[in-house]
Amino acid sequence: MRRWLICLFMLLISLIAVSANAENWPAPDWSINTAPKTPALERLEAYAFPPRDDVERKGVRTDALLVIRDGQVIYERYAGETSAATAHLTWSISKSVMATVLGVASGQGRFQLDDPVAKFYKPMAEHPDIKLRDLLHWASGLDWQEDYEYAPLNSSVVAMLYTLGRSDMARFTAQHPRGSMPGIWFSYSSGDSNLLSAALKGMVGEQAYADYPWTALFDPLGVRGAVWETDAAGTFVGSSYAYMTARDLARVGLLMQRRGRWNDRQLLPEAWVKFVLTPFAGLNIHPGVEIPGGQWWLNHTWDGAHGPWPDAPRDTFAALGHWGQALYVIPSAGLVIVRYADDRDGSYDHDQLLKLALAAFGQRKGQ
Template identity: 65%
Template sequence: MPLVLLRCLTVGALCSLFASPLLADTWPAADWQTHLAPSTPAVEALQAYAFPARDDSGRKGVRTDALLVVRDGVVVYEHYAAPTTAQTPHLLWSMSKSLFASVLGVAFAEGHFRLDDAVAKHYAPFSSHPSVKMGHLLNWASGLDWQEDYEYAPLKSSVVAMLYTRGRGDMAAFTASHGLDALPGARFRYSSGDSNVLAAALKQMLGDERYRDYPWTALFEPLGITSAVWEQDASGTFVASSYAYMTARDTARVGLLMQRDGRWGERQVLPPAWVAFNRTPFANYHADPQKPNNAVPGGQWWLNSALPDSAKPWPDAPEQTFAALGHWGQALYVLPEEKLVIVRFADDRDGSYQHNELLKRALAAFAGEQP
């Protein structure tokens, strides 16, 4: 991590990295301003990719439940596939991780923690791992011996055990019980456990009573989000890795907040330096040559960054593009330079959906267009 960024985040200064001046932007009130784009070949090509005819089982190929495009604060495209509607809070799966990072950004601004704090300072069960820092968890770099395998390899999967079997009563404690197999911060290993430890640490910082409502008071209410549901495990800790639900329009509010560097109207909800951290590639990440289209990890968000050893994961999208991504094709894409926010809810099961293809078509349809 660049030293200037670490210093800004450590001392809590509101650095101006990625920040923009206050402008007369369009902001949603109780509802979004809507100016739907006319049907054009480019819009039709986007819709054809996102909403192809479903097979009888609905389990093969691209299956989009919702697609929403916001241009400069105005809804320019919106389409749903039954049973999902504009009023449906959809399971976000691992988009929840990025959402919780925004909740943590408010706690950071309030001075509850620093990136270089030991996790054990804020979550006592991590006392057996004194060298793991909060920043390590945020970069999925705790060093824990963790296996993020899903339904295709359930017997050795740490995350399946955490969510559904022996770890589900207290997911953070289950994660803390794992040993280290790497130095903290030395390597990236995607871990839903890391994200749930962050949720437990926040609970210890705030206390049970304030914690119970904190995602709402800190983030959802300031943004006008009314549909959010967030499940807790049996210990009362939010399942930050997986179990938040929101409508597409409310999810887009988080995207607009991030597009505008943590600002909502005249209120700076997130420090610009926190958003900059979210959008900074983890320094010790190395792209897998066998998976060239994998996004680059930032601070619990995913980046389209070109690295010294690899090109952009999504070649047809701008390098500043970043996203919250979830299982089975959930996505919140933020394209700051194009002033675009794109929400996709889905139920993809066969790996045929490609981020780059949807982004390419969305850019062809909406980049440069004024609402």
């Protein structure tokens, strides 16, 4: 009897240990383990949610801040017109989401990184040496000006999104002349990202394309509220126009944090995750600026140096968008952070928010 009780006790201890180490997955929704209010959390909130000035529309203006640690919601707050149900405009976070969709297509064998873009998108026949790998690195070599409202008359991206190119954004980009050799220089380009979106249509076929982000990525992740605008040619605006709730976007972050695995399924090939999170060794990357991977931004350089966010671990990576949109992933801390915003004056600082978030939430349970 005593031996039986000892065995039962050991079994219970084993089950408790397994349960404590079990991974949390949001199925169908996130589990919640709210972090306690601390001075560190109050400092984070003071930075992220200062009083708004609706007249001048300046300063840090956070619409949503969601923090996931080890697969659980530990902090969530919304402001302005944004709520947990709001599919918020992600702006250039869309680029990283499209790269994730392409990762699924890669795992299905639909393309190779060194395939020419023209294989899947015929208007690129004028540029037969530009490869998919080059587009993913924002290194097509096409002559492109990524200026926004500060220089609208010279801006390729403003023309693409709002004037000359708005009906067929990929074709507009493909018509740009060569500025440099492909694959050599990093030059941030929303046009490159929309060429990737057009190439995806050629990979999967016109009929499957309209639902492909959902069937390939959103549905397996349990993303329920995503909207993705297309241009008049029916091509997803992969550079800019995906809309997602904060909780839905966090699912993409958790997928990437866990190296492409979702529950017991390897949704993205590990080789794909490694590729997009490897710094591009373009020769014109300067210290202090965001380090490009494959349509993601990294916190370390190709030669191992620390990246632009010194108060965050080197393994931090992010999807970033205009006016302060951000999806941060910090694997070593088990953190996924979604920030939606309406910043207008450039005062928001990625490193400052990461520093404050790590102070408030960086310690895992038991550490």
